[in-house]
Amino acid sequence: MKHTVANVGHLLKTYDKKINVLNEIDFSVxxxxxxxxxxxxxxxxxxxxxxxxxxxxPTSGTVQVAKNTSIVFQDPRLIAAQKIWKNVVLQDDRAKDSRARAIAALSEVGLADKADRWPFSLSGGEAQRVGIARALYRSPDLLLLDEPFSALDAFTRKRIHKLVIDLWLDRRPGVLLVTHDIEEAILLSDRIVVLGGGSIKGDINVEIPRHRDTTSPEFNDLKRRVLEYLAHA
Ligand SMILES: Nc1ncnc2c1ncn2[C@@H]1O[C@H](COP(=O)(O)OP(=O)(O)OP(=O)(O)O)[C@@H](O)[C@H]1O
Ligand SMILES: [Mg+2]
Structure with a gap:
């Protein structure tokens, strides 16, 4: 049974009482x-x-989110003085099975052998995967991803796309991914929401069957449609 893992109603956010960064938006996942x-x-x-x-x-409006929510930032924000597995468990490091669960999460992103390494010794793509393992460790019902792939090279990004889709298919959390890459949005999502000037300018269902081919006519038609929305956002 589907249920709502994120919902905002008439959400208004103002900084410095001036500009409405978010102008009474209604949105759910x-x-x-x-x-x-x-x-x-x-x-x-x-x-x-x-x-x-x-x-x-929020400045005003309603916000409801699943209790178990994880966020992955654009930069992985690893703590330099903590080994990789401790970076995965964070404040949960006293739970008795935390190390084993960290290694399980790391193995899902292909990094089980790096559990006892230090953050400085990882590549950018590996550090980003630790950020994803950190979110997975918490088995979130809602996974928030803020441009987590944008700093990766095209090849690594492709691998991580596959990883995220496989994990999503396996565990079925709700996912909200912020991206500037329209192809990435079409490849991965069920729905693309276009935000512009603090309002929702478009809410587009992606009806192309997975796994999607970026060179297919329907992919390119949809890309044109999303770009059209963005041009007016
Ligand atoms: N703490 C803050 N104080 C004042 N203004 C802020 C603050 N945080 C964000 N803003 C402003 O709110 C607006 C929205 O910022 P936000 O970071 O949400 O944009 P974004 O859509 O994520 O942009 P980008 O695609 O560049 O990451 C911007 O104009 C920003 O300057
Ligand atoms: Mg941003």
Whole structure:
């Protein structure tokens, strides 16, 4: 049974009592749904994710999110003085099975052998995968991803796309992915939400069967449609 893992109603966010960064938006994500959020820089995408993650308060409106929510930031934010497995478990390091569970999460992203390494010794793509393992460790019902793939080379990004889709198919959390990459949004999501000027400018269902081919006519038709929405966002 599907249920709502994130819902905002008339969400308003103002900084310095001036500009409405988010202007009374209504938005939700269902369990098992993969939603991408696209829009020009400065339109409030990160602000929306931070509010959903409880890192920021809305100015007004309602916010309901699944209790078990994880966020992956653009940079993996590893703690330099902690080994990789401790970076995965964070404050949970006193639970008796935490190390074993960290290694299980690391093995899902292909890094089980790096559990006892230090963050400085990882490549950028490996560090990003640790960020994803950190989210998986918590088995979230809602996974918030803020441009987590943008710093990766095209080859690594492709591998991580596959990894994220496989994990999503296996565990079926609701996913909200912020991305500037329209092809990535179409490849991965069930729905693409276009944010512009603090409002939702478009909500587009991706009806192309997975696994999607970026060179197919329907892929390119949809890409044109999303770009058209973005041009007016
Ligand atoms: N703490 C803050 N104080 C004041 N203004 C802020 C604060 N955080 C964000 N803003 C402003 O709110 C707006 C939305 O920022 P946000 O980071 O949500 O945009 P974004 O859509 O994620 O952009 P990008 O695509 O560049 O990451 C921007 O104009 C930003 O300057
Ligand atoms: Mg942002």
């Amino acid at each position: 269902q369990s098992g749904e993969f939603v991408s959020l696209v829009g020009p820089s400065g339109t409030g995408k990160t602000t929306l994710l931070r509010i959903l993650a409880g890192l920021e308060h």
